[in-house]
Amino acid sequence: MTTSSGAxxxxxPLNNKAQQAKRQSSLKSRRFSLRSVLLWIxxxxxxxxxxxxxxxxxxxxxxAAISAGVVAAAFVLGRFAQRxxxxxxxxxxxxxxxxxxxxxxxLTGTMPPVDDLVNFIPGVTLFAAEALSxxxxxxxxxxxxxxxxxxxxxxxxxxxxxxxxxxxxxSYNEEPELLETTLAAAVCIDYPRDKLHVYLLDDGGTxxxxxxxxxxxxxxxxxxxxxxxxxxxxxxxxxxxxxRNEHAKAGNINHAFHKTSGDLLxxxxxxxxxxxxxxxxxxxxxxxxxxxFLVQTPHFxxxxxxxxxxxxxFERMPSENExxxxxxxxxLDRWNGSxxxxxxxxxRRAALExxxxxxxxxxxxxxxxxxxLHARGWRSVYLPRPLIAGLQPETFDSFIAQRSRWxxxxxxxxxxxxxxxxRGLTISQRLCYTSTMLYWFFWFWRPIFLLSPLCYALFGLxxxxxxxxxxxxxVIPHVFAAAxxxxxxxxxxxxxxxxxxxxxxxxxxxxxxxxxxxxxxRDPVFKVTAKGQSVDEDGFSPLATPFIVTTLLLAAGLGAxxxxxxxxxxxxxxxVPVAVWCSLSFLLALGGLAVxxxxxxxxxxxxxxxxxxxxxxxxxxxxIDLTVADVxxxxxxxxxxPKWRDLLxxxxxxxxxxxxxxxxEAATTTGVRIxxxxxxxxxxxxxxxxxxxxxxxIVEMARFVFGNSVGWDIFLDRKRVAAPTFFGGLxxxxxxxxxxxxxxxxxxxxxxxxxxxxxxx
Numbered sequence: 001m002t003t004s005s006g007a008x009x010x011x012x013p014l015n016n017k018a019q020q021a022k023r024q025s026s027l028k029s030r031r032f033s034l035r036s037v038l039l040w041i042x043x044x045x046x047x048x049x050x051x052x053x054x055x056x057x058x059x060x061x062x063x064a065a066i067s068a069g070v071v072a073a074a075f076v077l078g079r080f081a082q083r084x085x086x087x088x089x090x091x092x093x094x095x096x097x098x099x100x101x102x103x104x105x106x107l108t109g110t111m112p113p114v115d116d117l118v119n120f121i122p123g124v125t126l127f128a129a130e131a132l133s134x135x136x137x138x139x140x141x142x143x144x145x146x147x148x149x150x151x152x153x154x155x156x157x158x159x160x161x162x163x164x165x166x167x168x169x170x171s172y173n174e175e176p177e178l179l180e181t182t183l184a185a186a187v188c189i190d191y192p193r194d195k196l197h198v199y200l201l202d203d204g205g206t207x208x209x210x211x212x213x214x215x216x217x218x219x220x221x222x223x224x225x226x227x228x229x230x231x232x233x234x235x236x237x238x239x240x241x242x243x244r245n246e247h248a249k250a251g252n253i254n255h256a257f258h259k260t261s262g263d264l265l266x267x268x269x270x271x272x273x274x275x276x277x278x279x280x281x282x283x284x285x286x287x288x289x290x291x292x293f294l295v296q297t298p299h300f301x302x303x304x305x306x307x308x309x310x311x312x313x314f315e316r317m318p319s320e321n322e323x324x325x326x327x328x329x330x331x332l333d334r335w336n337g338s339x340x341x342x343x344x345x346x347x348r349r350a351a352l353e354x355x356x357x358x359x360x361x362x363x364x365x366x367x368x369x370x371x372x373l374h375a376r377g378w379r380s381v382y383l384p385r386p387l388i389a390g391l392q393p394e395t396f397d398s399f400i401a402q403r404s405r406w407x408x409x410x411x412x413x414x415x416x417x418x419x420x421x422x423r424g425l426t427i428s429q430r431l432c433y434t435s436t437m438l439y440w441f442f443w444f445w446r447p448i449f450l451l452s453p454l455c456y457a458l459f460g461l462x463x464x465x466x467x468x469x470x471x472x473x474x475v476i477p478h479v480f481a482a483a484x485x486x487x488x489x490x491x492x493x494x495x496x497x498x499x500x501x502x503x504x505x506x507x508x509x510x511x512x513x514x515x516x517x518x519x520x521x522r523d524p525v526f527k528v529t530a531k532g533q534s535v536d537e538d539g540f541s542p543l544a545t546p547f548i549v550t551t552l553l554l555a556a557g558l559g560a561x562x563x564x565x566x567x568x569x570x571x572x573x574x575x576v577p578v579a580v581w582c583s584l585s586f587l588l589a590l591g592g593l594a595v596x597x598x599x600x601x602x603x604x605x606x607x608x609x610x611x612x613x614x615x616x617x618x619x620x621x622x623x624i625d626l627t628v629a630d631v632x633x634x635x636x637x638x639x640x641x642p643k644w645r646d647l648l649x650x651x652x653x654x655x656x657x658x659x660x661x662x663x664x665e666a667a668t669t670t671g672v673r674i675x676x677x678x679x680x681x682x683x684x685x686x687x688x689x690x691x692x693x694x695x696x697x698i699v700e701m702a703r704f705v706f707g708n709s710v711g712w713d714i715f716l717d718r719k720r721v722a723a724p725t726f727f728g729g730l731x732x733x734x735x736x737x738x739x740x741x742x743x744x745x746x747x748x749x750x751x752x753x754x755x756x757x758x759x760x761x
């Protein structure tokens with residue numbers, strides 16, 4: 001069935017005004033209750049005492065002793081944090097105390113004098129960067145102090161009375177093959193058929209695009225519309241487009257929102273393939289809480305991003321986004337601050353109707369919509385279970401394009417709808433949203449932290465007045481406590497230096513988009529992140545120039561530190577801390593260089609290991625028993641008895657693969673086409689691509705590959721071994737970077753030649 005841009009509009013009444021008034025009254029009473037006022041007074045008094053103790057002026061060695069004692073006490077208390085909430089809180093406060101002591105010492109003992117402007121201006125700039133990151137540190141501690149660990153909530157009662165669900169899959173320029181997988185999986189979702197409606201929202205085939213002045217573009221849009229209409233007809237889902245491309249993704253979804261009538265909306269990006277159980281795990285939350293507007297779930301990715309691929313970390317450590325989805329979002333959930341992330345989320349129609357649909361004033365319509373609804377007293381829930389599988393950008397330039405849009409959107413929100421002044425939010429929600437938005441100013445402080453040691457190394461500027469004893473008594477305890485705190489709070493989700501590497505890699509290019517947004521916050525427009533792009537040969541990214549220059553500058557800085565150490569023995573106490581700082585910056589810069597020298601992508605789709613018995617049946621009735629060893633969105637890897645090699649090698653054959661059922665999964669049958677046969681360890685390894693014969697094959701293929709998230713949980717748990725210590729993390733980081741440097745150094749002369757002739761590497 002298809003729906004044109006002129007489909008009938010379904011108008012639903014807005015949320016009951018009495019319910020709205022009751023929710024707002026409850027919000028006000030919660031905000032201004034006597035108990036809350038007393039708690040906030042106690043909190044402020046405690047915070048004042050805490051800060052007074054942290055700022056207490058004592059000698060250098062006494063301060064070191066205090067810091068050591070506090071860290072030791074935190075280490076002991078941390079052992080009980082899993083059993084006692086108060087032990088976790090006290091551990092965090094003790095470690096934060098060390099950082100507060102460092103910050104007060106930094107403010108009072110290391111700043112250049114005001115009358116020395118050459119040192120004072122860069123010194124204040126560095127301190128401003130530290131202060132901003134310190135504010136983020138404090139708000140982050142609040143956010144993740146007590147994360148919520150929720151379990152799935154299945155719908156209850158008579159299925160005939162369950163809420164109806166509209167599944168929206170917005171698309172712009174994605175390939176039909178990618179959309180087919182997502183649509184087929186959506187059709188497989190385990191939910192009453194009369195309650196589930198799947199819509200493909202095509203913004204690439206709008207009436208506006210079909211009437212484009214360029215005949216080739218108009219023809220391409222028409223061909224796309226016809227192809228996707230046929231795809232939707234085959235899968236029995238609804239195709240929907242609109243007259244004009246207005247307000248990007250938010251406008252596309254809003255167009256469908258006003259023409260459909262489901263009680264709940266499941267939003268899926270075009271490359272986000274859902275499991276069959278995504279609704280069974282989430283709809284129950286809406287039945288339990290009439291004031292709930294959102295259930296957000298994690299974004300699980302089946303392919304490595306450019307950092308993971310080029311450093312080979314995808315299967316060896318947690319991905320960068322896991323800290324957000326499995327540490328920060330559960331923390332936000334404690335304060336009713338978990339927000340919509342654009343996909344893998346279920347929302348209540350009645351709540352959206354109250355604000356006129358999805359917000360579109362910024363390019364991050366997801367977080368903006370959640371902010372508006374939280375401000376009206378609606379509640380949200382975060383379920384930390386991977387229920388979709390998606391794709392990450394595979395090239396460095398598409399990665400930067402995606403992160404630039406996120407940065408622009410969060411800065412837009414901070415400037416246009418600042419949560420600190422947004423009416424209706426609780427104090428906790430204000431802190432949660434502020435913390436989220438402040439993170440996206442990393443482009444300011446990360447390059448400053450990285451390059452500041454060059455001020456002394458290359459120019460002799462004393463912007464951070466420190467000597468070796470102060471370094472040992474204040475800086476080292478602070479670094480140790482911060483590393484301990486990060487490991488304590490984020491556990492297996494964050495490894496040393498990798499978060500800093502991601503920030504460094506984004507900073508130079510994202511900063512341009514950020515500054516432009518700060519100057520003209522209403523100018524940014526939504527740009528679709530390119531998916532499915534790949535790297536066809538080894539070489540430097542077109543965006544590599546600032547990273548090459550930075551690495552060379554830091555190498556020169558290290559050389560200058562060695563020269564100063566040998567020439568000025570009287571300054572060695574100041575040179576050593578600068579050299580240590582410069583060395584860490586240089587290691588980070590080498591990591592950046594190893595990433596922007598991109599490796600050729602061999603696989604177009606990532607594989608997951610499985611172990612399932614199966615049978616392959618040929619047209620003449622011959623059947624072969626075998627084992628399915630791995631699976632991807634495009635096909636399977638099979639292990640076969642070598643005696644069948646000649647039969648499998650016959651060309652132009654499309655046998656039928658039947659994968660045996662398990663206790664939790666039904667049998668799967670689909671056509672396959674064999675494209676690779678090789679001996680491996682005494683066994684015959686066969687590569688086969690899916691060749692579905694009909695709609696049923698497409699649906700069963702999607703159900704087999706993406707239907708059950710148990711395999712995803714196993715994959716994530718396998719990567720989440722205990723995070724290494726700070727020094728262990730440095731060693732692991734080095735082992736990922738150093739082996740890549742040989743290729744980088746060989747390609748560097750050519751890149752430098754192109755840089756000096758004003759060409760991209």
